[in-house]
Amino acid sequence: MKSAEYWAKRAEQLHNEQFKKTDEYIATELKREYDRAMASIKRDIEIFYQRFALNNQIDMAEARKLLNSDQLKEFKMSLEEFTELAKNNPDGRWTQILNNVYYKVRVTRLQALLIQIEAAIQSVNMKQNEQMTDLLGDIYTDTYYRTIYEVQKGLGIGATFAKVEDVKKIIQMPWLEENYSQRIWKDNAKLVQTLQTQITQAIIRGDSINDTAKIIADRMGVGYRAAQRLVRTEASHVQNEASFDAYKASGVVKKYEFLATLDSRTSQTCRSMDNKVFALAEKEVGVNFPPLHSNCRSTTVPYFDDEIAPGERIARGKDGKTYMVPGDMSYEQWHKRYVDGD
DSSP states (O other): OOOHHHHHHHHHHHHHHHHHHHHHHIIIIIHHHHHHHHHHHHHHHHHHHHHHOBTTBOOHHHHTSBOOHHHHHHHHHHHHHHHHHGGGOTTSHHHHHHHHHHTOSOOBHHHHHHHHHHHHHHHHHHHHHHHHHHHHHHHHHHHHHHHHHHHHHHHTEEEOOOOOOOHHHHHTSOBTTBOHHHHHHHHHHHHHHHHHHHHHHHHHHTOOHHHHHHHHHHHHHHHHHHHHHHHHHHHHHHHHHHHHHHHHHHSSOOEEEEEOOOSTTOOHHHHHHTTOEEEGGGOOBTTTBSOOSTTOOOEEEEEOOTTSOHHHHHTTSSSOOEEEOOTTOOHHHHHIIIIIOO
């Protein structure tokens, strides 16, 4: 039986590997989508000011004038492009919004700009949802199998376990009432509303194009930071759920120990839970099972009572079939034999 220090070390290594994937996604793909949206919004604002501003200012009366026939035709061509890109939006709400606007014969200059801004954010919404589905699916599957591998290697003996079948269905299960797709939509809907309000207020104040662009850039920065928190929290949830599912699937883990990342950023809530042990049946996400809060970095490790022999625990596997796990067997070798093979 390996020591508690061994289990903690292996859990932290696995946890850090998955967080590294999350941070790489945030710094590259997520950042790229927000930069693209900001560039698109900035371009639309510049065109808006070039067309309708007088002395680098636009008053509300000008903004509320209707698009002329040529401008309306151009705007509807944009709507067709937005609709084409929106084919895979999660629940069809954005498509419905676009269809409703498309059939209007009277559209103001301001309405057109606000729709263009929303289109840029909806593009982020759909891309983020697609990318996070891939990221979370990878984190779940990798964590699940690596956790089973570590448990079996740590005990020196393994038993049959369930394989991951429909990972998309698993990661889309709601937790604390919503799943990641719903949270992405909600956060981006707030961002759209904020941006549209800021644009309207900037016009009312008579702000210059530079002042307006700065305000929008600041709000996009807030939106990006909110997206970072969402990604990290969802990744933490999926990773911890995968570990928990692996505990159950292993047939040997009956308890888990809460493991907080102890540094200057660790919350008092997580500090107070560190090293506490719970039966699997006692698990409550947000109470005694991570994540306990946004950006939570806590995890869990399998807990074994010293007085119970490994063989006795293994004997409670689904069909009683067991196999030896050599101490020098790598994860890649184990995966090829017991996951890819029979």
